[in-house]
Every structure is written in C-alpha cells, then in structure tokens.
Amino acid sequence: MSTHINDNAKFAKTVLMPGDPIRAKWIAETFLADYEEVTNTRGILGFTGHTKDGREISVMASGMGIPSIGIYSFELFSYYGVENIIRIGTCGSYSEDCHVGDVIIATGASTNSNYGKYFEQRGLKLAPCSDFGLAFKAYQNAQKLGIKVHMGPIYSSDIFYDLDDTFYKIPQQVGILGVEMESYGLFLNAMRLRKKAACLLTVSDSFVHKDEPDMTKEERSNKLVNMVNIALTLAE
Ligand code: HPA
Numbered sequence: 001m002s003t004h005i006n007d008n009a010k011f012a013k014t015v016l017m018p019g020d021p022i023r024a025k026w027i028a029e030t031f032l033a034d035y036e037e038v039t040n041t042r043g044i045l046g047f048t049g050h051t052k053d054g055r056e057i058s059v060m061a062s063g064m065g066i067p068s069i070g071i072y073s074f075e076l077f078s079y080y081g082v083e084n085i086i087r088i089g090t091c092g093s094y095s096e097d098c099h100v101g102d103v104i105i106a107t108g109a110s111t112n113s114n115y116g117k118y119f120e121q122r123g124l125k126l127a128p129c130s131d132f133g134l135a136f137k138a139y140q141n142a143q144k145l146g147i148k149v150h151m152g153p154i155y156s157s158d159i160f161y162d163l164d165d166t167f168y169k170i171p172q173q174v175g176i177l178g179v180e181m182e183s184y185g186l187f188l189n190a191m192r193l194r195k196k197a198a199c200l201l202t203v204s205d206s207f208v209h210k211d212e213p214d215m216t217k218e219e220r221s222n223k224l225v226n227m228v229n230i231a232l233t234l235a236e
Helices: 021-031 066-079 115-119 132-145 169-173 183-193 217-222 225-232
Strands: 014-017 033-039 046-050 056-060 084-093 103-111 149-156 178-180 196-206
Touching: 014 066, 014 225, 021 046, 021 056, 021 225, 066 084, 066 115, 066 183, 084 132, 084 183, 084 225, 103 132, 103 183, 103 225, 115 183, 132 149, 132 196, 132 225, 149 183, 178 196, 183 196, 196 225
Parallel strands: 014 056, 014 084, 084 196, 103 149, 149 178
Antiparallel strands: 033 046, 046 056, 084 178, 103 196
16 A cells, blocks of 8 residues: 555554654553554554553554654555554753653654755745644643643754754754654644644753763663653544
C-alpha cells in the first residue's frame, strides 16, 4: 500500500511515534497487550495491539528529522486509515522551568527547515500546531495521572550539531521551551491532510541548567514512562 511501510500492515486510528525503532519495540513490549509487529521496512518497526484496558493502539518509529517523519506520517495518514499521530520523543530544554526528565506538551512548532516552503505559496506563512483537542486531552489526563507537564511552543531544528552553541538564546527569547527535530513536519502533514497530531517530549538535556546531567542512553530508553502513560490515554 505504500513505499516505506509493509503492504498489509494494520494500524489503529491512533499511532504513537517515537523516533527510535528499538524504543517502539520497548513500548509495545512494556505497555501493550496482544500486540503484533506489523511493519519492519528499513528496520522502522511498527506494532499494533491494545492498551491494558482494551483500546486499540499502534506504535511505530519515525526515524530522525523532518524528512523522515514527513514520509512516515504522510503514508500512515494517507494509506493506512490513521487519524491521530502522537509523537513521543526527547528534547533539549531552552527554558529555566523545564528540567531534565520533565514532560512538555508542544502547542506548535517553529523551525529552520525548508519543509514548509513547498506549501507556502503567494506569501502564505504557515504556523504548524498540534491538534488542540489532543493536546488539551493530554494536558487534562496528565493532571489526572498526577504528572506535571509544561505546555508551549517548541523548535524543530534540522541541525543537531550546531556551529554556534549560543544560538539557543534566540528561540529562548521568544519563549520557545525546547528543541527537537520532527514536530514541525508532523504538524504540517496533519494540517495538509486534515488529520490530527500532537507531540509529547521528555527533556533529555538542558541548554540552560548546565549542571543537570543529560539523560544517559539507557535512561533515554527507560525513563520515558510518564510521557508514554500520558500518550496512551489518547487511544480511542
Ligand atoms: N537538539 C535537537 N534534538 C534534540 C536535542 C537537542 O539538543 N535533545 C533531544 N533531542
């Protein structure tokens, strides 16, 4: 049915999307009941199963960066009947208030990417946002679960290893909470295809609190439980 996802893969209406295929597998193994692997093209693993209370849900990796999540989210939305994609990832914090381990719910994404240029014709400038209903539900359910969250704008960068390590002060000055590399592409695809997307992030490193140790590789895989538990409440 599509170029980058197995032909006969069955997906739930709601797909959780971490970047890393191994993290997708860990989420299926740890949080889902009666799940099966539905796709593995190029090692991008996807699983469909149920939450422990019986709601159907899928989890599939996006790979890293806007082009990669652009391809996978487009195909899931266009060819597999998916209505909601919830990115679940890590970010670097630009905010005094957001500490390593905290969860951020993204409201919208700024970028240095040219991905939007194709859609921005005759002076139009798009402002890709999360779906309000999904983001609000995530916020409310986080309160119910007793998990503190920050809600606000984020920055999707094409560059992980920047030449200038002070650049973060620019987005920080306009209140951007943190940096990752995918949400702008996901939110824009949801807009153009009239589907829904949201993004939950766990802070893995801080540009502001330099004394806070970055999450280790192991913690990046395992200390994401709060974020995943919030995301799981969004299954229908
Ligand atoms: N930059 C971009 N993406 C990220 C970062 C970062 O510092 N941390 C986690 N994801």
